[in-house]
Structure formats: structure tokens, C-alpha cells
Amino acid sequence: MTQPRRLPQGGRIDRSRELAFSFNGRPLQGYAGDTLAAALLANDVRLVARSFKYHRPRGIVGAGAEEPNALLQLGGGGHTLPHQRATQVELYAGLEAVSVNGWPSLEFDLMAINSRLAGLLPAGFYYKTFMWPQRFWGRYEHQIRRAAGLGRAPMEADPDRYDKTHVHCDVLIAGGGPAGLAAALAAGRSGARVILADEQAEFGGGLLGSREQLDGRPATDWVKAAVAELRGLPEVRMLPRSTVFGYYDHNLLTIAERVTDHLPPGISAGPRQRLWRVRAGRVVIAAGAIERPLVFGNNDRPGVMQASAVSTYLNRYAVAPGRAAAVFTNNDSAYRSALDLLDAGVEVAAVVDVRLRVDGELPARVRAAGIAVHSGYALVDVQGGKRVEGARLMALDSDGRGFSSAYPVGLRCDLIAMSGGWSPAVHLHSQSGGKPRFDETLAAFVPGTSCQAEVSVGAARGCFDLSGCLQEGFEAGAAAARAQGFEARPGAPMPAAVIIAQAPMMPMWRVPSWRGVKGPKQFVDFQNDTSAADIALAAREGYRSVEHVKRYTALGFGTDQGKLGNINGMAILAETLGQDIPSTGTTTFRPPYTPVSIGTLVGRTVGDLFDPLRKTAIHEWHVEHGAEFENVGQWKRPWYYPRQGESLDQAVYRECLAARRTVGVMDASTLGKIDVRGPDAAEFLNRVYTNGWTKLGVGRCRYGLMLGEDGMVMDDGVTARLADDHYYMTTTTGGAAHVMGWLERWLQTEWPDLKVYLTSVTDQWATVAVVGPQSRGVLAALCQDIDFAAEAFPFMAFREGTVAGVAARVFRISFSGELSYEINVPADYGRHVWEAVMAAGAAFDITPYGTESMHVLRAEKGFIIVGQDTDGSVTPDDLGMSWILAKNKDYLGRRSLLRPDSVRTDRKQMVGLKTLQPGFVLPEGAQLVDDPDAAKPVPMLGHVTSSYHSPCLGRSIALALIRNGRQRHGDVVYAPLSDGRIVRAEICDPVFYDPEGARQNV
Amino acid sequence: MSESPRRESPLAGVGSQPVVGDAATVRLAERPFRGQLNLRGDVASPTFVDAVTGVLGGPLPVQPNTVADHGEVRIFWLGPDEWLIITPEGAGSDLKTVLQKALEGIHFALSDVSSGQTTLVVSGPDAGSLLSKSCTLDLHPRAFAPGQCAQTLLAGSTVLLSRLDRAHGPEFELVVRRSFADYLWRCLADGAEEYQPA
Amino acid sequence: MLQIDCPWCGPRDETEFSYGGEAHIVRPSDPDATSDEAWADYLFMRTNPRGRHAEQWCHAHGCRRWFNVVRDTVSYRIEAVYRIGGQGPGGSHDPA
Amino acid sequence: MKKYSLFSLARNAFSHHQNWQPAWRNPEPKPAYDVLIVGGGGHGLATAYYLAKEHGISNVAVLEKGWIGGGNTGRNTTIVRSNYLWDEAAQLYEKSLQLWEGLSQDINYNVMFSQRGVFNLAHTLQDVRDVQRRVHANLLNGVDSEWVPVDRLKQMIPILNVSSDARYPVLGASLQRRGGVARHDAVAWGFARAADARGVDIIQNCEVTGIRREGGQVVGVDTTRGAISARKIGVVTAGNSSVLAAMADLRFPIDSHPLQALVSEPLKPILDTVVMSNAVHGYVSQSDKGELVIGAGIDAYTGYGQRGSPHIIEGNLAAIKELFPMFSRVRMLRQWGGIVDTCPDACPIISKTPVSGLYFNCGWGTGGFKATPGSGWVFAHTIARDQPHSLNAPFSLERFVTGHLIDEHGAAGVAH
């Protein structure tokens, strides 16, 4: 028979839509509206997993986010998903689920041997062994690792898309049970912006799995009406399948919405999941409560479930998870489950209640139905292996710490519905900074004082009656809206529930072990196989802090983060240490509430959109002409332009020679550019650059060096004086944003009296550098209104004119040592001017070149690149640039140059290097030593910062920082390379080419 | 050179291709080539204020996050001493000359940034949702109405965002630096995919 | 995730701002007359308190203004925001 | 101390593990000690251990305000390597690495030091220069290090995305094979147990609230459990160092920032090494239990909250997804933060102070776990001899005055 445990009627499933799915390869049927767990139970599947450490058989325990055992691998290939909680997976046609921790199969798991070895594997056993011989740890570790882990990660890139969105609201409500719905109604009616998020597919929370009545009708009718009303309110946003998983500072909350997870993979358009980042005015936490298990012998057998989960399967999914049930409780709420079972036609063998006196209204109804209630009894053991086959109970003594009977008696059952009381979901409150407080009556942690604008309501606050939940939800919703400036508006009043008084529960953190230390294992954390004895052991071994116990025993370390086990574990620790629960405390609640896919957290920031990609106005031309690109900061810069079949070296050789012999052209648009204006502009530059600016004439350019306040070189560039009160500053490509921020900061915070305005114009100007002996000819062909004659337009001058029909600023500056001009035009015309330059230069075989050739050309001249030849520990003097340090003024960083370490005489200094074997190009980053045979650590002199083959010199050249290098020209030093070779090189002046600077001055 | 110079907007390559079709609930377009001037000056100086008001035909917006419209000219508040003036295509340099003249002798700065940034237009019923995917600003009409502007971060790019809402629905303008335009366009187009009819 | 009230633009997400560390650090007015120790103090030494902290932020992706914030470094709550040169709670202020 | 071994484990199994002794005692503080160590993180505990072991000073108490190992020791991504750029740093971390290599045996506690190798990826041409520079320096410093070109990298880590189409393609990596990870909690516990066995008192829930001085000499501390005197005090309080410094009227070049990390759900083995990327900002390894342990970038602001802002984590995971696209469907299980004590040159301060008898060991910032044994070893020496060991002499407070910083920022890769 298919679905043997499906009840003939009832539930919220759609019996008209039967869905085929498979579990461990076995084909099964369920209905639309089922969770995977419900469908498995309907098919009488009990064994769904093997536990992490002992590989004990495990079944479904819960019906929601707290489920510790039923973690299944869904789907295959790139779509596979590890550790999906069957209790939260909505069934879809074709779903394929496999269990994750049994080998060769779930039924016959060889690793179950661990269960036999359990005596050798107490908490923390691995710290005590596997240490000998020392080198063997790697092998032990290999075995340990193989045994570890649950699911498998996909081996392919994720085929799905994810999305992210940012919203603001007046009131965010986490949880859409009765309390949350009531809050949403009150807040929503006021006109406030409301977001109601619930992790389930349907709103209604606990009501969906109960048979509660409101105003004499099924409570789910009210849910339906409430949801309909909310959907009609324009400012209310309803987010089903959405877990509020993080509560961060300043009322920022994060929600993971599972947009298409309930659909078969692959067919859906839209994103798989969406991250909502919500900045909320007020937050109402209506996340309900989680029913605690009881800790007793073999309480992990498949068929031992939360009582409330049993009710949910019966009422919501029309599934009877067993034929004969025992109910084991310390409170009244589980009696509802007994009644649910009974009314569903499931035999209830007995209710076992640890309380001596049981006289509440619900127990009375259960007794009236003819069910035996064993008060003052506890289950001490469960029989059966892969499914429950029975249980044993014993009479407790008066304080519940021992037994008053000598032997247990048996009870036949295949299902145990347990309830150890309820733990309000204080997770979000706690994440928000609140400290949960222990409530002795409820024997539970409840929210404490709020640290942010949040309040908990309903079961999340410890209110367990339906009317109370509705009432406080409604009031909190209205109050939250009011605090945001929205007045309550009338609407239908909250309905009334039948109030059934509940008698106090009796804390029972751990059932006494009927065979002392030899008794069966009593599990506290199912997923991590943490038993009550492990906790006691940890305490015995001195791990007394609850945080130590967590880390020593793995309590609460699993994918459920201890939703079921933590409170029991902490209470057991308190008992063991003889201290109270409040002073034992809880471990820290951290996001996420339930695990969230990395893809969801990443959203669309993937691939090309991982980081902004900045392009110059001429970018597409470079692409069309086959450029290879280099990442420089966020920019893409042409690196070199290989012609058919050319390597990097070949292309660079050709490009460099063109610039030296005829003319080359480079896109220099990425340089940072800043307009500096105002009467104090010169004074400002005097302060931020090491050299003086007052005397620079209008129409002239000057190179400047900027230091950090620590005296180290920070940036450099050429600045032109456009007018008396107007300078045009350039910075390095990578340093542009930093320099702009640096300058603005000094102006605003330290020198507000200076009359200077800074405007970033990096993007406004496209810069075309025309470089080489023929550059003047190219410019002259393109521009008629500037006189390019050497005397009329000297080196380090700038002119305004019209280039290729475009108003331009032309700078005669040079980073190559050649005669060269940098044409700046509004970027809209950048490509036009570039193409005009190419056309005008065709006669000279003008050659575009990229950053690599630029590096070679400047290195031949000994020009530095900040960030390549410097690293944050280099002063101007180290670079041989003392000439740029003004003596008669203060500037940023100057004082630091006077510190003892800055004036040391043996600092590393910039030098040139020539390998003795001229064809050999030293690797950049090679270290230099005097004695390559010295014992390690070998004293190092410094390192190669830049190194190239110089086409025009026909040999290799390098720049290096070498201790005391300026005094050592002519010395031979050694570069021991990582591949074992040792290269000899001679220290020389860093200017390799045209030291007089004749070529740029023609 | 005889032929007149050819100019190219930063989205010349992509912006002309309708990434998001007409049937979609979001449309993306570029408004290229508008005149854009960055103005700096001291609002405490009556000379500055009077001169600018005179030239622009109305006052500068001094309320943070607001826009002032004077005829065809829109002025955006960028900071306590900074504004962006947007003019129709071609009018920028003339206005610059006039302003410069009017401000002669006082401390100010005026930079032509017409080439340095471009404008993207995001319109349609889902325009706000699309922007919210990449932007932390509150774009609800209660919080961000026509007439308001904000400099903010959209995905990885700084933008100047303003709301124009037209009769046919929401419309946002995004002024973005030229080098980021292509990235921003791709980012928006990628996010807009879900608003495309299948 | 902080929300910072820019004194000009109003409340904005932390991602729009850049952090500048401790506020009200005075650059020695005469560096030459400053000892190495005092210079090191200016350059590197910070109060770095656990609790109330006056610090600088810049609305980097907004109006680009630097300003001061008094924030608790444990609760991260912001107590006050004031402009450069303005008066903060407890009389803290920038050098004249 | 009863020795841990397979044999002792088996013997105790017979008595159902009822007879294990506490790993360390839980003593009341005595009124006076020879040396007080403030801060029961790995570094403080290691200091106490080596004081007793190497210098015979065992009348020592470690004062911990919470639970030992609960600071950064308990919240770091456990990467251990010694491939630092500058000589001073390389020597210090290499000493530490050598101590790691026999640590489990030395302290008779398995700290699961797993030398599975550490890769530092290079994504730009400048990255390549920096990484190569470091590799060359490491080799000369006697630190094992190698450059791994992309094609070999792909063979060694098949799941790594080395596509040249990536936004920031991987261009190569350095590899330190002796690097790896260790079980962080075990480090604190193992040192505590070994120190306790040599007579050190480990006193938890004891917060130091004041540092007592007389005429420029420390004489003791005030704590939440009363005053305790000692004429030598070593402060090893990581993120809280400035707070302790203020108790002695000192100011330090330290800023405390949140540094966040996260773990995924436990997976079957998929990554058997450590991968770090400075340029795209993320690093990841897989623990023996199976979860991916992922480290994020530092939050910009000063923060003692042991938590940071979520966009940091999101950005960090974007980088991880770029490197390992298949991790997209893996889920984050838990995120947290520590308080890292960052120093301007990304190097520690292990130093005497202007107050006689008061020593500080701090500034390890985002990368001091790897230094735990070495840091304790040199700090113990510094305290015992009242002068630094040659290994830590360069890491004095003085360097901020002279300017002799040891700038590990740029060129040394990520500092974790």
C-alpha cells in the first residue's frame, strides 16, 4: 500500500496532487502540501539518518527548524544540496533525497562499529591520543576526516541565481503564527510599512498543526481571513518561506527567502533565494517556542518525537507517525498530543508524566478518554534499534532524582511523543543584544531587557495560551506602529480562544539513569551525539564554563545549533556543578538562525559583477585591437597589444622600440586627476607635497611627491598650474581615490581656513600620451593652434588648444624619457582623438603600447612606480630623491623623516642592477645577498622591485632597493632564486638610458 | 582636420541595445551628453549666492538632498558647498562661461564634468525594486519623493540618484561616473532580468 | 550594520561611509619643536577605549564631508553626531 | 599530571570515565605571586607554561576575566604559517612553527596541528611581485616556501577556479607546505593543563580592573576577585590591550576592531589545504569535523562587541564563491567576531614598558594564533630575564618612536 501511515482524511495537504519522489533510491508517493518529512512518515519510513559520531540509527524528531536528525542530500550534479532538513523541505514531484551518513547503506552502516567502541570515544577523546609517533598524526587525521562531515558539496559551479534586496520598514514582524499575524494586523491597519516574514510556506504558525478554535470555528479560518486582510493592505509585505536569520546592529535584520526551492530544480526562472536586508524602525519577534525533548535512555531511537511534532503530523499532514504511542511529559501541553493521537485513531499506550500530581483540565480529558496516565513515572529506556519497539518506565522518588521502584516495567509502543517543556525562541532577541533571563515557572529562558527597538510576543515571550498570544501580538503591533508615528485604526477585534488552564510543569532536565553509569546513553544533542554523561565528564575534567562544555562536547555545534538540546545541556551542567541555571548561563546565540546558503549571502555579486570594472573612454578600441588587459585597481588597462602570434615579450619589444625610435601612443586616462582651486591652492600644495609650488609659473608643470605622515612615499604625479588660483593635479591610477580622500580630509578637518576647493575630474578627461621622437609631428598634424616648437612649448609646460577639433589641454611631460605629449580631452571625445592620433601617426607607424611597455620605458629612465618600487617603508631619500624635499617649509610627513630610523645611514636605497649575464632578466621580487653561501638565515641586502629586458639597450635592467646601495655602485651582488639558480648582478645608477635627459628636451 | 569631432557616450556600446524590452516592468536607458557643471562656493557669501541666482534664474538648493529646477536647468545639492548643475545638451559650456564671469573675484570653483559622468534612467513600476537590489537607501515614495536626490552607493558605484516620477509611473535618474557606467548598466540589466516577461 | 546620521544627508547605511579613527587628535603645530616621543604619540598612540569613543567618519559615497561621531565601542550605539569644529557631548571638540 | 594516551583512555573506559582528573585545577587566587599573567588566551597560557618550563618560575597565576581561550584564541580561523616577509617577523613566526611541530607531545595534549599546506593566491601582477618577493625572502630566512604557477595550482587544488575569465584571475600562489591549521581550543586547554601541572594557577572569571604601581614599579593588580600582588606582570589581553594599558596610564599604537569568521555546515572532505587570498579577500580551510572555516576582512570601525557588520561577511563570501563556485550551495552555519588588536605595521608588540615589571604582549591583530607557542616562549624569556630575547627585541614599543617599523602590510599577503 502506498502511504500506509496516511490518515484517511484531514490535513492541509492536497490529496488531488500526488507527488512521486524517492528516498535512497526507493520510489515513494506524497501529496502537495507535504514536507519531505511528512511524506516519509506517511510511507512509514522511520530510519532516515545515522548519527555523526556513533552512527546510531536516527529518525525524524521534529516538524520544523529544530530538526536535528533528518538532514538529507537533495538532487544531484550541480543542483545537489547537502543537509536539507526534511521537516522544512516542501515536497515536489521528482524530488530525490538520500541520507548522508551511512556506508555502504543507511540500513547496514559499517561505521556503526563506533557505537560499539563508544567506551573509547567519550567527549574529547581525540585530545588524549593519536599523538605517537609524532609524524603519524597526518595519517590518523586522514582517517578522522574521512569519518567526519555530513553531506557532500556539489562539485560543479552553482547553476542557480541569487538575489539581494534592501528595504526599510516601520515594523518588521518575525514569525507569522497567531501572535505575528495579530501584530501585523494592528500595525498594518495603521498604514505603517510592515513586513511579516515566516519561514514556513503558509502563515499560521502553530495553528496550522493544531485543532484550536477561535470564536468557535477552526482557528485556521481566522488565519485565512487575517492573511487575506493583510494581503489587501498596500503597505504590508508578506514574505512566506522567509527566515529572519540575523539581527544586527541598528535594527538591521536579514531574511533569507526561499523563492523557488519548493519547485523542482532547473525549471524555475527567477532566483533560487533572495536575501532581504531590512532596516526596521521596530521589530516584533513572534517566532514561537520550541518544544524540548526529555533526556532518557536511548531517547534517540527512530520513533521518539516531540509531542508537538506528532500533533503537527497528525493535524497538518494527516500522517500518523506510529500505531501505538506513549506520551512522555513533564507538562500539560503534551496531553493535547495524546488527544490528537486518540482522535486520529492511534492507540495511546499511556501518558507517562514525571509530575507526582497531575490534575489539570487536559489530563482530565485524557483520563476521561480511558488513557492510562502514569504520574510520577519516567521513561528510562527505549527498546528497539532502527525503530521504537517499546519503552520502560520506572516510578520516580519524590524529588525526581532517583527511583522509588526497583525495576522498570515495559510498555509496548512504536512511537514516543515527548515533551520536556517549551523554550521560547529567544534567538533573535539574543542576537539583538538582549540577555535572556531564566524564568523559574516556565523553566525556560525568556527574553530579557531589549537593547534595540524590539519586543517579543506570544510563545517567543513565554506566553503559551492562544488568546494571550493574539492579545499581546496585537498590542505590540499597534505600539510599534505608534512609535513610528502611525495611529491605530479600527478593524475586526481579535477573536477569542477557549481558555484551558495549564498546570505548572516540572523541570526534568535529565531522567535519572536506572543503571547508573552503565545505563543506556541519554542523548542531549542528537546531531552531535552528545550525551548527558559527556556533559558530566566535561565538568569532571574541569571544563566548567558552559562555553567550554560546548566546545569540549560539541553540544549545540551542529546544523541545528542546539535548538533542541542546548537548554537541557546547560541545565544538566548546572546540576552537575551544583549551581543554578542562571549562573550557568547559555552559550551565545549567533546568526544565522538556520543555515543560509553562501550563494544567498553573495547575491548577484558574482563573475563580472564581483567588483566594479572601470573602463576608459578608449576601452573598446583596445578590445577591438586585440589588447591583453591588466587589472589595476578596478580599472582594466591595456597591458600589451600582441600582433598575430606575438608573445608578451615580443610585443613589448616592438612597442618599446617604436616609442624610442618613432612614436608610440598610450591610453593614460586612468591617472587620477584633481582640480585644485582657490586663493590658497599654492599653500595647500606646499603642505601636501614635499616640494614648493608657489613659484611654479602659470602654464608650467611640476612633479610632486606626497608622503604619509609617517614620512613614507604615498603617491606621486605631475601637477600643472592652469591659473594663479587653479592647479590640475594628477595621481597614480591605483592611488587616485585614496589621495582624493586624503586631501579632502586635511582640508576639512585640519585646515578649514584654507580657501581651496577640490574636484575629482578623473573621469572627465581622457588622456592620450603620444611618445617618441616623432610625437611632435603627430601633434602638429592634429593641432594648429598650438606652437609645438621646442622654445614655444618647452618641456614641463602645458598649452590649451584644439586637437583633432576638440578643445584640449596638452602637457609636455614624459614618463618615458622621450619627447612626449599628453593630450587631455573631454572623455566623450577620447576615442575620437585617439583614432585621430592613430591616423595622424600612421605615417610614422605609430604603435599603441600598454602598461608593460610603459614600465620598461620608465625603468630604463630609473623612474619609480609608487607601489611597485616602494612598499610603505620607503622614504624620498631612499629613492635618491632628496632633491624634492623643500628645506624651508613644513609638509605632511616631514617630521617623520627626522626620526632616528629615517636618518639611519644604512637604509635600503634605490639602485640599478645589471646582471652579469646581460640576457638574463631577474625575476621581480628576487632578494639580493652578498654571500649566497652564508648559513640561513642569509643576511639580505634588499630586493629587485622592477626588472625587464630593455629593447633599446639590448640587455636586462632592474631596479632594486639595496642596503646602503648608493655607496655600492660597481659592487656585484647575488640573487639566489627560488629554483636554486644564483644570479650575479652589478649595482649601478638607476638611470640606464639617456642620463642627461637630452631626449625629452628636444 | 575637417570632419567634426565624433563624441561617444560611455554607454555607446551597450546603452543603445535595449537590454530590457518594452514589455518589461522596468526600462533602462541612457540620457547622454547633458551639460554638467560641478559648482563649489560658500552660501554664506551673498555675492556668491546673488551671482549664481542671477545666472541660473533662481536660487541654489541649500536643503540637503534636494533638487531645484530653473527652466531647463536642474541643480542638485551635493554637499553644503557643492552642487551639480545639469543643462540640456550643448548648453553646458555657455553656462559655464556666464557663471564664471558672474563669479569673478570671489572664491568658487566650477568644473565642467559633462564628459565625466552620464545619466541612466530607470523607469517603470518596478524601477524602485530594481534599484533596491543594489542600494541601501529608502526609496519608498514617503521617504524619497520627486524633487529629492541623494548621493549613495549603488552596487559598487557611487551615484547621484533622483526621482522624477512621471504620469506613466516611477522614474529615477542616476548620474554615474563615466568609468563605472558600463559596470552599472550591466548590474542593473542583470537585476532587471526578473522583470522581463518570459 | 551601523546606520550613521550624516549631519548633512541624514541617516545612511554604514557602507556609504569611511572610518577615520579617533577624533580630536591634534597635529603638533610646530613639528620641529616636537620630540620624537611626542611625534610618535601623535602618529600612532590611540586611546582606543572600550566604551565611549569620539571618532571621525566621512560620508564618502555621499556628501564627502568628514564629521565626528560619539559611539559606544561595545554596544555600537551612537550617542551624538557633530560637524568638524562643532561641540560634541562632554565638551569634546576639534582644535581651533 | 596523569598522562594522556590510548592506554589511559582504555583504562578509563572500564571505569566509565568516572576517574578522569580535571585538566587543570580551579584554585582560589593566592594573595601574591611571583608573576601574574593577565589574559588566559593561548598566548597568556603559553607564557605561563614556558615561564615554568624554561625558566623554573612556577609561582605564577594566569588571570582570565572569562573562560580561558574565550578571546581570539577561541574564534580564529586557526591558520598557522611562518612565511612572513621581513627578517624579524619570519624569525619569530618560524620559531613558533618549530614549536608547533612538537607541541602535542611536549604538552601531552593533541592540538591536532595539521600541516596540510597554506596557499597565498596572487591575482594581479603586483600580487605576483609581492608573493615572489616573499617566497625569495622566506627561502633565505630558512622558511620553506615555494611559488606555484597556475597550472600546477589547478592540479593541487582541483576545485579552485583558476579561469582566466574571472574578474581577478588567479595568477599563481605561494605555498608553505609546513603551514596548516590546528585545533584552537585544544591549544588553550593543552597549555593550561601543562602549565597547571607545573604549578601555575589558572584563575578564571577574574577580571583585572586596575594595575597597582609604586614609584614606577608594578606591585599588583586589582581584580573582580580581590587584589593580588606581584612585581612582574605580563599583560596578554589582545583586543583589550588598550584598556589594560590605560590602567597603567599608557597609550598604545593599537586599534581594536571586529574581525569576523564563519563556518559552514560539516561536509565530507573537499578541501585538504588552506587557501588564502589577499586581493579578493577571503580565506578558507576545512576542519577535521568537516565544516569550512572561512575568515573575513576586518570591520572598519573600532569595536569591542565581538561582532561586526554583515556586509563584511557577504563581501567575503563573494570572494570565496569566486574562488570556489561550488561552495555557493553550501550553507553558512554560524558567524561570529573577535576583537583584534591591530598595530600600524601589522606586527606585534612584545615589550617592556615605561613601568618597571610591567610587560605587554599584544598587537597580534588578525594573525597571532600561529604565533601562540613562539609568543609565549619569547614573552616568558622577556619576563623572566627582564629583557627581550633577540627574537622579540625588534618588536618593542620603541620602534614607534624611532620609526623602525616592521611593515608586514602590503607585501606579506594576508596577515592571518
Ligand SMILES: Cc1cc2nc3c(=O)[nH]c(=O)nc-3n(C[C@H](O)[C@H](O)[C@H](O)COP(=O)(O)OP(=O)(O)OC[C@H]3O[C@@H](n4cnc5c(N)ncnc54)[C@H](O)[C@@H]3O)c2cc1C
Ligand atoms: C576571526 C579571527 C580570525 C583569525 N584568524 C587567524 C588565523 O587564521 N591565524 C592566526 O594566526 N591568527 C588568527 N587570528 C588572530 C588570533 O586569533 C589572535 O592573534 C590570537 O588568538 C591572540 O591570542 P591571545 O592569547 O593573545 O588573545 P586572546 O585569545 O584574545 O586572549 C586574551 C584574553 O585576555 C582576556 N582579558 C581581556 N581583558 C582582561 C582583563 N581585564 N582581565 C583578565 N583577562 C582579560 C580575554 O578574556 C581573553 O581571554 C584571528 C582572529 C580572529 C578574531
Ligand SMILES: NC(=O)c1ccc[n+]([C@@H]2O[C@H](COP(=O)([O-])OP(=O)(O)OC[C@H]3O[C@@H](n4cnc5c(N)ncnc54)[C@H](O)[C@@H]3O)[C@@H](O)[C@H]2O)c1
Ligand atoms: N504550552 C502550550 O500549550 C503551548 C506552548 C507553546 C505554544 N503554544 C501555542 O502555540 C501558539 C504560539 O503562537 P505564536 O504566534 O507565538 O507562535 P507560533 O509557533 O504559532 O508561530 C511562530 C512562527 O514563527 C515562525 N518562525 C520562527 N522563527 C522564525 C524566523 N527566525 N523567521 C521567520 N519565521 C520564524 C515559525 O515558523 C512559526 O510559523 C499558540 O497557539 C500557543 O497556544 C502552546
Ligand SMILES: Cc1cc2nc3c(=O)[nH]c(=O)nc-3n(C[C@H](O)[C@H](O)[C@H](O)COP(=O)(O)O)c2cc1C
Ligand atoms: C575553527 C573554528 C571552527 C568552528 N566550528 C564550529 C562548528 O562546527 N559549529 C559551530 O556551531 N560553531 C563553530 N565554531 C564557532 C563557535 O561556535 C563560536 O561561534 C566561536 O568560537 C565564537 O564564540 P561565540 O560565538 O560563543 O562568541 C567554530 C569556531 C572556530 C574558531
Ligand SMILES: [Zn+2]
Ligand atoms: Zn552626507
